[in-house]
Amino acid sequence: MSQTVFRASKETHVERATVHPFGWRDKLGYLFGDFGNDFFFILVSSFLMVYYTDIFHISAATVGLMFLIARLWDAVADVLWGRFIDTRSSGTNGKFKPWIFRMSFPLVLSGVLMFVKIPGMSNGFYLAYAFITYLVWGTLYSTVNIPYGSMASVITSDPVERTTLSTFRTMGAMLAGLIINVVGPLMFFVDNKADAGRFLWAAIIFGLLAISCYMACYKLSTERITLSGSSGTKMNAGKTIKGLLANKPLIWILVASLTFMVCFMLIGAVNVYLFKDYFGNAKALSLAGFIQTITVFIAIPMVKPLVAKFGKKETAAAGILLAVVVYALLYFLPQLNAIQFIAVSSVAMFGYAFFNLVVWAFVTDVIDYHEYVTGMREDGTVYSIYSFARKVGQALAGGLGGFAIASVGYDATLKVQSSEALAGIHTLGTLVPAVVLLVIFLILVFLYPLNKQRTIQLANDLKEKRKELK
Secondary structure: OEEEOOOOOOOEEEEOOOOOOOOHHHHHHHHHHHHHHHHHHHHHHHHHHHHHHHOOOOOHHHHHHHHHHHHHHHHHHHHHHHHHHHOOOOEOOEOOHHHHHHHHHHHHHHHHHOOOOOOOOOHHHHHHHHHHHHHHHHHHHHHHHHHHHHHHHHHOOOHHHHHHHHHHHHHHHHHHHHHHHHHHHHHHEEOOEEOHHHHHHHHHHHHHHHHHHHHHHHHHOOOOEEEOOOOOOOOOHHHHHHHHHHOHHHHHHHHHHHHHHHHHHHHHHHHHHHHHHHOOOOOHHHHHHHHHHHHHHHHHHHHHHHHHHHOHHHHHHHHHHHHHHHHHHHHOOOOOOHHHHHHHHHHHHHHHHHHHHHHHHHHHHHHHHHHHHHOOOOHHHHHHHHHHHHHHHHHHHHHHHHHHHHHOOOOOOOOOOOHHHHHHHHHHHHHHHHHHHHHHHHHHHHOOOOOHHHHHHHHHHHHHHHHHOO
């Protein structure tokens, strides 16, 4: 089977006939890829800040600034690596898989090094060590995640099966989240205090699991589609940039994803302090992580029928609106205990799970739209631009999280925080997510243009153009 891509050089997507057909092996392989990614990504997102503030004794504001600088660099690294990958030709094992194999080992090693505390060093040393190891880990993460994310487009050319890969990717992330968020709090804290030795052992264990998952992804996934004549192709950067700027669906899904990452990571960072200090029960984070994962798995079988009936945009917007209402309600219920808070917030988790489950299908749509506008199929570049927006969101969330925690008066040297600091932490964990999620809802409803009808029309238009160029 061949699928013509209307590109100036008239390169074509060629599907190899000698490999086994797409099936469960590929789905499980792709699941393992994000399973491996998120052992450290979720660990870093949820617990690295409290590790730095309570073990390295770096101020929350300084940690926020460090996160901001490092993640902005990560965003640039994503784009540079995406462009690099698009200039590579396919080898025996494909175009993307070899990079996952090569770079996963140094990536995992750098992740473990982030959680090494050398005793007796100065505060300046700990700050420098934290910044360097975090920067190295973020850069190496790009070298694995960009090939992994781009690989979906060459595993299969079937748009329905690509959506299936998106779902399995989310399942992999949720499984890692289940382990980190449920087991993590039970491992990391002793008598409600972060323990350096336990963090290191956990990082080593998660590192071994991550490597195992990356190898499973490499072994089980198969790249079937190659670009004939793509070796050594010179990229037309000007045409690419012009096409990206003309891609309104891409622009608005970038803005929505960036905003969602700010919200999602802010919730993850603040929740540590919310449960540890406001509720006085750090181990309740384990239950919260378990409930969040369960809500996603409840939502998974509902996604396909809802999207088929209403559309991706419509389903995601409805879920986001539900989360807005629940977080706003929680703000006005400060008297809830930890278990009651988790029970109510689980409804919000269920709501925004739909955005998380559909977002990779959004990316497929905007890649198709880029092809429609420019006549070029640049999966690696477009995916890296999307990843760039997520990294900027992470940078803003990391920076804002640290500044926000500091601004409400959090002091890591105190055993009990002030009432003003506790009230501020509660606001950061309830009202702020409600406002940010409301912004995402408005973007999806009024600015993102690809509703159900227009998405179907785009697929039909692309099909006709490809036929014309055969």
